[in-house]
Amino acid sequence: MKLKTLAIHGGFASDGSNGATAVLIYQTVSYAYKTAQELADIFDGKAGGYIYTRIANPTTSALEARLTELENGIGCIATSSGMAAIASVAMGLLKAGDEIIAASGIFGGTISLFVNTLSRFSIKTRFVDAAHTEKFAKAVNKRTKIMFVETIGNPRMDVPDIRAIAVIAHKANIPFVVDNTLTTPFLIRPGDYGADIVVHSTSKFMNGHGTAIGGAVIDTGNFNWAKGQFEDIRKLSKKAGRLSFLTHLRNLIYRDLGGCPAPMNSFLMLQGLETLPGRITTHCENASKLAQYLEKHPRISWVNYPGLTGSKFKERTAELFGGRGGGLLTFGLGDKQKAFRFIDSLKLAKNLANLGDAKTLVIHPASTIFHEFDVASREKMGVTEDMIRVSVGIEDFEDIKADFEQAIEKALR
Amino acid sequence: MKLIINGEQVDSKDNLTISTLLVEQKVKMPEMVSVELNGQFVRRPDFDTTVLKDGDRIEFLYFMGGGGCGTD
Numbered sequence: 001m002k003l004k005t006l007a008i009h010g011g012f013a014s015d016g017s018n019g020a021t022a023v024l025i026y027q028t029v030s031y032a033y034k035t036a037q038e039l040a041d042i043f044d045g046k047a048g049g050y051i052y053t054r055i056a057n058p059t060t061s062a063l064e065a066r067l068t069e070l071e072n073g074i075g076c077i078a079t080s081s082g083m084a085a086i087a088s089v090a091m092g093l094l095k096a097g098d099e100i101i102a103a104s105g106i107f108g109g110t111i112s113l114f115v116n117t118l119s120r121f122s123i124k125t126r127f128v129d130a131a132h133t134e135k136f137a138k139a140v141n142k143r144t145k146i147m148f149v150e151t152i153g154n155p156r157m158d159v160p161d162i163r164a165i166a167v168i169a170h171k172a173n174i175p176f177v178v179d180n181t182l183t184t185p186f187l188i189r190p191g192d193y194g195a196d197i198v199v200h201s202t203s204k205f206m207n208g209h210g211t212a213i214g215g216a217v218i219d220t221g222n223f224n225w226a227k228g229q230f231e232d233i234r235k236l237s238k239k240a241g242r243l244s245f246l247t248h249l250r251n252l253i254y255r256d257l258g259g260c261p262a263p264m265n266s267f268l269m270l271q272g273l274e275t276l277p278g279r280i281t282t283h284c285e286n287a288s289k290l291a292q293y294l295e296k297h298p299r300i301s302w303v304n305y306p307g308l309t310g311s312k313f314k315e316r317t318a319e320l321f322g323g324r325g326g327g328l329l330t331f332g333l334g335d336k337q338k339a340f341r342f343i344d345s346l347k348l349a350k351n352l353a354n355l356g357d358a359k360t361l362v363i364h365p366a367s368t369i370f371h372e373f374d375v376a377s378r379e380k381m382g383v384t385e386d387m388i389r390v391s392v393g394i395e396d397f398e399d400i401k402a403d404f405e406q407a408i409e410k411a412l413r
Numbered sequence: 414m415k416l417i418i419n420g421e422q423v424d425s426k427d428n429l430t431i432s433t434l435l436v437e438q439k440v441k442m443p444e445m446v447s448v449e450l451n452g453q454f455v456r457r458p459d460f461d462t463t464v465l466k467d468g469d470r471i472e473f474l475y476f477m478g479g480g481g482c483g484t485d
Contacts, residue, residue, distance in 0.1 A: 001458065013444075048442045048475040056477045061445060065457070074454045075447060075476060221454050240474060242454040243447055247476040 003070060003186060004277045011065030012270070025267045026058045053263065055255050060266040066273060067216050070185040071198050074221035075246045077254055078214060078266060082181060082201025083109055084259030085215030086148075089177055089197055090114075092245070092253040093230060094145055096122035101139045102148040103130035105156025105382040108369040110148075110179070127380070130160035131312070137168045144172060145229065150179040151188055151320070154355070155330050155365050155389045156382030157304045159313035162320065166194025166222075175223045181205070181356070182328055186280045187321040191220030197245075204356025205327065208272040208279055212265035219246050279358065279394055283327030286400060287392035291329050293401055299412050301386065305329040327393075328355055330365075332386035333411055339364050339388050342411035348395065348403040355391035360400050363389050414467035431460040431471075440473055447474040 001009065012023045031050040033039040042049040050056055064076040079085040090113070094100070100114055104127035114125035124143075128135035130153055147169045149160040162178060169176035178190035181201045190198050200206065202214035225244045226237040237244035254260070261269075284307070291305035306313040307325020317325050333339055343351050349360040353368055363369065370383045378384075392400065416423050418438065425437060431450070435443040448455045449472040455463055465471070 048445055048477055050477065061477075065444070069457065072456065074456065221456075240476065241449045241452075241472055243474050243476050247474075250476045 001069075006066065006069045007186075007277055008274045010069040010273075011067075012062045023059055023062045023267060023270050026053075026263050028057075028263075029053050054258055054260045055250065057260070057263050057266070059263040059270075060261055063261075063266040063270050063273075064216070066270060067200070067202075067218055070189075070273070071180070071218045071220065072185075072189050072191055073198065073218040075243055076216055076218045077246055077249055078202070078216050078261050078269070079254070080215065080259045080261050080265075081213045082179075082199065082203060082215035083113060084257070085199045085201070085217045086110055086177075086179070087113060087117075088249055088254050088257060088259060089199060089217055090118060090123070090146070091257065092249045093175065093233075094118070094121075094123050097143060098123055098145040099141065099143040100125040100146045100148055101136055101144055102127055103150065103153055103158070103160055104128060104380060105130060105153035105158050106148075106150045106179070107154050108365070108373070108381070108383075110150075111381065112372065114148075130156075130158045133161045133164045133168070136165050140168070140172045140174070144174055146177055147174055148177045148179070150181070151183040151190060152306060152326050152328065153382070154182055154328060155369075155387065157306055157311075157313075157328070157330060158382070159306050159316045159320065161316060162188075162190055162193040162195060166196075169196075170194065173227070173229055175228070182326050183321055184276060184280055186277050187284075187324050187326065191218075191222060193320070194222060195220055196223035202269045202272075203354070205280055205283065206272050206276060206356075207269055208276060208356065208358055209268075210354055210357040210359070212262075212268040214261050214265050214269050215259075217246070217249065219243070280327070281324075282394040283356075283392060284324040286394065286397050287327045287329055287390075288325060289397050290390065290392050290400060290404065291325070293404070294329075294331050297408065299333075299408065301332040301334045303329065303331040328389065328391055330387050330389050332384060332388065333408070334386055336364070336366070336385045338411045339386050342388060342407050345407035345410040346403055347406070348399060349390070349393075349407075355389075357391065358394050360393035360395060360403075361391040365389050414465070416465060416468075417470040419472055425465075427467075429465050431455060431463045431465070434465060434471070435460075442475070442477075445475055445477060447476070448472070449474065 041047040068076045126139045175196040177197045178195040198218040200216040240247040294303040306317040
């Protein structure tokens with residue numbers, strides 16, 4: 001089946017009992033078995049079956065199956081948030097003394113996890129500029145255990161050369177983790193370019209309506225865990241084969257950390273996925289038009305959108321995403337005061353901390369998502385004081401443009 | 414033909430696909446099982462078209478937590 005069809009039918013054929021066409025919401029904590037032996041066999045690993053929703057749930061399983069098919073992976077674990085997905089991967093692969101190499105222009109929450117939280121467990125992160133692929137190779141040492149990038153860095157909007165970084169990671173026998181939240185499988189399947197683990201915040205474009213928080217970890221099947229540096233996963237591969245990493249997460253890390261999604265949220269993600277192909281197309285079209293409009297505007301200081309002709313990532317956007325630059329862009333009006341006045345003047349677009357909603361959203365990253373970092377740190381992450389981040393919605397473009405036009409006029413008055 | 418399923422030799426009909434094998438072997442929760450054929454992972458979309466031959470080694474894997482793989 002093609003991707004657009006998988007978005008609707010993947011992971012769920014039909015409800016055998018009553019013919020329901022929507023995935024059923026299993027709003028249950030636990031699962032009863034008739035005999036003590038049945039449940040004992042499931043706990044012992046001799047039989048398949050659901051035990052407890054913190055570990056697995058049928059509604060969430062349908063979401064996991066659909067995401068596996070969309071990313072052409074071998075398996076998926078859905079999590080309570082995108083941060084829970086990244087934290088599960090990090091806790092599952094890293095020990096005290098290990099290191100991460102990560103792109104520097106990525107989501108502030110992920111940077112905080114790496115810098116503030118994981119450092120408490122003696123895990124160090126080396127940040128490198130995603131535009132300079134060779135820096136990933138230079139940062140590798142014997143303690144490196146993960147390489148991490150976002151397909152499009154949020155909010156620096158840089159597009160790393162995933163194919164080349166995968167080669168560098170694999171040469172050092174390091175799994176390459178790619179956050180595909182901003183692009184979704186409809187712009188790129190990172191596994192096709194060598195990524196080993198794909199993570200998502202499903203709260204964004206996949207949910208699409210700002211109604212539920214969620215995340216996902218997908219094993220693309222590219223990494224040979226039987227020959228990896230991770231002793232416990234290597235041992236597990238004798239029993240769990242190619243699924244040893246996900247089994248390690250499910251049966252230990254994810255189980256112990258408790259970052260499972262609510263069944264209702266899994267349902268909302270499944271529903272969101274059905275319309276994602278159409279929505280992401282409109283997001284990209286509207287973002288491209290808005291970027292071009294802002295670029296031509298004589299009083300806008302700068303615009304950053306990887307799909308723009310002037311972007312240094314234009315060619316890579318063509319190669320990796322089929323020329324579509326996603327639904328996110330950033331621009332500047334010269335200083336923070338003007339950025340605030342612009343945001344305060346918007347009538348249609350919402351000022352909030354989210355992206356990928358059907359609605360157009362804006363935020364001033366320096367004073368919100370990145371507020372805990374000092375100015376010098378923010379500069380390194382590509383977050384300038386005048387930056388406004390826009391998640392371009394799927395409203396009629398003329399209405400988005402009119403809203404921006406009047407707000408820019410007021411901001412610069 | 415003879416197949417090795419989860420390490421045990423099993424007699425089965427000829428020319429089975431993975432999908433038909435799941436039915437023949439009455440595999441529990443077939444929608445949840447992952448399959449390895451001779452050490453290679455078989456993606457679910459290929460279940461209908463992957464035809465088995467005599468001597469193939471098949472592993473049925475679950476990673477549902479407690480199911481199939483245990484907690485080593």
